[in-house]
Amino acid sequence: MGRLAVALLLTMIAWGSPALAEPLRVLSWGGAYERAQREALFTPFTVQSGIEIEVARYAGGLDALRRAVAANEVPWDVIDMTRSEAMAACDEGLLQPLPPSLAAPAPDSTPADRDFISGAMGTCALTHTLFATVVAYRADAFPGRRPARIADLFDQQRFPGPRALQRTPAVNLEWALLASGVPREELYRLLSTPRGLRLAFQRLDKLDTIHWWEEGEAPVELLTTGQVVMASGYNGRFFEAMVQRGVPIEILWDGQIQEHETWVIPRHARHPQAARDFIRFATSTERLAALAGRIPYGPARASAAVQVGRHPESGVDMRLHIPTHPLNDKRAIIKDEDWYARTLTRMNDYFAAWLEAREARGDDTPTAPGPSTAAPGESEPDTQPQRFP
Numbered sequence: 001m002g003r004l005a006v007a008l009l010l011t012m013i014a015w016g017s018p019a020l021a022e023p024l025r026v027l028s029w030g031g032a033y034e035r036a037q038r039e040a041l042f043t044p045f046t047v048q049s050g051i052e053i054e055v056a057r058y059a060g061g062l063d064a065l066r067r068a069v070a071a072n073e074v075p076w077d078v079i080d081m082t083r084s085e086a087m088a089a090c091d092e093g094l095l096q097p098l099p100p101s102l103a104a105p106a107p108d109s110t111p112a113d114r115d116f117i118s119g120a121m122g123t124c125a126l127t128h129t130l131f132a133t134v135v136a137y138r139a140d141a142f143p144g145r146r147p148a149r150i151a152d153l154f155d156q157q158r159f160p161g162p163r164a165l166q167r168t169p170a171v172n173l174e175w176a177l178l179a180s181g182v183p184r185e186e187l188y189r190l191l192s193t194p195r196g197l198r199l200a201f202q203r204l205d206k207l208d209t210i211h212w213w214e215e216g217e218a219p220v221e222l223l224t225t226g227q228v229v230m231a232s233g234y235n236g237r238f239f240e241a242m243v244q245r246g247v248p249i250e251i252l253w254d255g256q257i258q259e260h261e262t263w264v265i266p267r268h269a270r271h272p273q274a275a276r277d278f279i280r281f282a283t284s285t286e287r288l289a290a291l292a293g294r295i296p297y298g299p300a301r302a303s304a305a306v307q308v309g310r311h312p313e314s315g316v317d318m319r320l321h322i323p324t325h326p327l328n329d330k331r332a333i334i335k336d337e338d339w340y341a342r343t344l345t346r347m348n349d350y351f352a353a354w355l356e357a358r359e360a361r362g363d364d365t366p367t368a369p370g371p372s373t374a375a376p377g378e379s380e381p382d383t384q385p386q387r388f389p
Helices: 003-015 031-049 063-070 081-092 148-152 174-180 183-191 194-205 218-224 235-245 272-281 284-293 339-358
Strands: 022-028 054-057 077-081 125-136 163-166 208-215 230-234 249-264 364-366
Touching: 003 163, 022 031, 022 272, 031 054, 031 235, 031 272, 077 081, 077 272, 081 125, 081 284, 081 339, 125 218, 125 235, 125 284, 148 174, 174 183, 174 194, 174 249, 174 339, 183 194, 194 339, 208 230, 208 339, 218 230, 218 235, 230 235, 235 249, 249 272, 249 364, 272 284, 272 364
Parallel strands: 022 054, 022 077, 163 208, 163 230, 208 364
Antiparallel strands: 077 249, 125 230, 125 249
16 A cells, blocks of 8 residues: 555544545634634634535525525534524524534643533534623824723714624623623623613614624724724724734723634535544634634633744734733623524514615615625525514
């Protein structure tokens, strides 16, 4: 047997599945995040396993997955999905259960279930990082007094200028209540009531022209080009613009909303064993530390968190830019993913109805454009809009 054949055989044995004749298809979020994943996860996996990775981009949502599973034609093997959507998808039978032994132990042999953060290992999803949705602002738009609290997002008298917000109820509803003086501990209880929803939408309605975005790079572009002065977005995207491209923006950490990002395997995936091999590799201590060294999302493993150091190109201490760092974490909101998993369709309906009424008045700009390879309908509401209370 030749050396190449031996090498391929060893690869097949080591990874539990034969090298694929076609790429492993991963659905992720694009932009700076995907670039970091390529460097820390995708390319190293291909080098070690011999399996190529093909990446498609989406902006979240379950509609395309529902259609693909119903048709038994699922074009992805692995999906990078927020935990709240993963929980909802799992309940709907759209995902494959993951084996409890999937994650590798820590380098010091600590079992994975003791090394990962609490709640990381779900029935169908394995958390790999914690990210935050934050507000960023143009530093040169406010040369004197700077925004300091999440309520400043809604204060266009003291901090004038257009805003950009994600076209989704999540985060916007929490911030609207927080800016109205509702304690963090009461947010989701109040959002479960008609009164709380009315209060949140009334607060959002006080904002003049909103630029709505869906693609993760859109708020960065809107700030960079000066189309808005404040925008919601993912902390890692803003970091890349600030540190690596020198865009004059600052992050407002007050009211940051933290959530889990997970790996899942869709039902009817064509290469489930290779998908499990990838997830085990991508959630190892070494790979999670490597990812956090390129984009500041908190690793879901204690053994990886202590290994996070400086950015390989800029030399910036990445620990200072991770959402869970004590300097950034003081007034963080932990997204109630159980609540969103239960109320996802209803919240989307309420938000769509409110947004339809607002757009009918001509109050906002169209959704911020951005390149996407997501399947059609990815960001559509789950059902037809209904009136919110």
